[in-house]
Amino acid sequence: MALPKRIIKETERLMAEPVPGISAVPHEDNLRYFDVKIHGPSQSPYEGGVFKLELFLPDDYPMTPPKIRFLTKIYHPNIDKLGRICLDVLKSNWSPALQIRTILLSIQALLGAPNPDDPLANDVAQDWKTDEKAAIQTARDWTSKYAAPE
């Protein structure tokens, strides 16, 4: 199936001018499927970790948002056990003027600013609210345990 020009251009630009701390590489056999790596932002509990995600551009992209999921286990109030992400721009606030680059930046920003008031993982959010310090420590532990750079 022919790939829309937009996806080709986005991919080219991602390759030519990569975002610092983020990489997205399309699969050779399916150019709509990307292997993504996001470096945990500095001064966050995820610092030093490299998180793997999968990103898929559905058939009606960019009219509908990309489908993105964390593959690396992560302790975060807005990311659940299955790696699903609670982020408005991936759902109701998606706009076709957004792109893979901006979405990945938003996810990186979400790592830097967990939002326990709009949780996806209720237990994590609860921990975060009751004992933030401990929660942050758990997030650190998980980062070094599961997201150690290869």
Place this chain on the structure above:
Amino acid sequence: MNLLESVGFSLIDSEELSYDELLASSRFMSGDEARVTSQDIVGLDAHEDARTLVRLIQCSKCSLPFRIPITLPCGHSHCRDCLPQPHHRENISYPNTPDRRHGVVCPVQTCQREHPVGECDVDVTLSKIMEAITDVTAEYQPASEDTPMLLEEIKHYPRADSVLPEKEEDSMETPEPRSQVLNGGRLAATLRFAQMGFLDFEAEVGYQTLSKEGDDYRPLGERILTQFRESVSKELDCQVCYNLMYDPVTTPCGHTFCRKCLVRVLDHSSHCPICRRTLPIPPSLDRQPSNQRLKSLLVGLCPDLVAARAEAVEQEERGTIGELDVPLFVCTLGFPSMPTFLHIFEPRYRLMIRRALEGNRTFGMLMYNRAGQPQGDLGNTHFLQYGTMLRILNVQMLPDGRSLIECIGTTRFKVLRWSQLDGYIVGSVERIEDVSLAEEERIEAEETSVAAPALNAPPTPDNISIDPSVLVNRLSTRRLLIHGVEFIEKMRANSAPWLHQRILDAYGQPPDDPALFPYWFACVLPIADEEKYLLLSTTSVRERLKIVVNWIRRIEGQRWYAGSSCTVL
């Protein structure tokens, strides 16, 4: 001194330059071998068309290059300062939002409508283009020193829209044409001339080089135009498709997209993709004018790219991929010659139906493969492999972009290969047709000849129940049809609810044509679609009628109609 004077090529109504003209010429030649490639289409020339090029970015009101350009809902652009003072709009109570309480009267003579202030925002694309042009010019200035040329404004006639009638007399005293010596070749000099306010929007320019060698500085113009082209075209990419804007439409919030892109956006949401403001425009964009200036700029600067885009769009809009040329709608069961009524609300099918309406108005209708049965060579698909082509007869567009469509079935088909396009399915299909009449006759003769003559008598529930399948097989084709017609008459006499007038209004009276009767019968009969689906792969009238008689036999076997109130089988 070598005198070199000429008048810039005139293209007064450059604002009206449309793609259609451009495409018409390219299409005209595309039929034979001497096919015009998009590269053959040449844009405006930096030297010869310098005046026209500058006009593309001049405000028709103040004649200066745009300063904070606003594109009005009518598609025309003006500087913000050139718009009349907003006034309070009278007698309007809906929607009465603050941004709509004031309006400006459109200064464009052909429009003159009242535009609400909320729909007159700064044209972001045009502003960026003006910035790009300023940047290029600033960089270019030092390189163009000491290349003097005398520019003279040439007015052919008084401006039609510049004066009000009562000021007629004043306007007769047209100010003297202005002239100025400027550097940088025709294009840069003309732009500067306009910036100085010396060049009326409709005036032409006479050029006279002051170079002792008679140099007309042609290469200078070409150089700066190349730079303009490069930096301007960056701003002319649509933020949805990442292609050069094709038929640009500017939203009331000042953001511009390809018309087709914006229509698709509106299938999904009513917000601007860039600023997320609600777009107060009907989703079809049917009455939304294109951005005239951007359109002219595109055609003037890169007609080759515009033509290439037009070709690509045309291909896209066929809604097909190569040989996979039939859009397929997986939804329900349709039959040849029978109507199908659909409510189109999913964005992907809105797009599909829109494309069909612009093309041959047909698409294939397939049923869901609910039981997950393997579909021949296709394997286990989510749809059943046989379907019916539907032609759209009537469309009722709803204000929010949904639509109700009435279709009529044309031919039956089988899906050979398929893929996805923009969320819906496209496929390559093979038409399913009945065998020839001779073959039809041969089959009937063969099947009925083994029958004893007595068995060709009208069947009764009693004798059918003896050995029904054999019996049905031995009935003449004519008898099979009569059996079906009689069944309907009997059911009508019994006031079967599925033969209610409402249903007959939709599907009509039973057709006389035996080839079509089974389709009609299937449309009205209250049995499972999976049963009815069997008709789609038949290749003879006789085969279909036998299916019908077998349904009747089963229904009569259940004797549900004899006084029972049960209506579902």
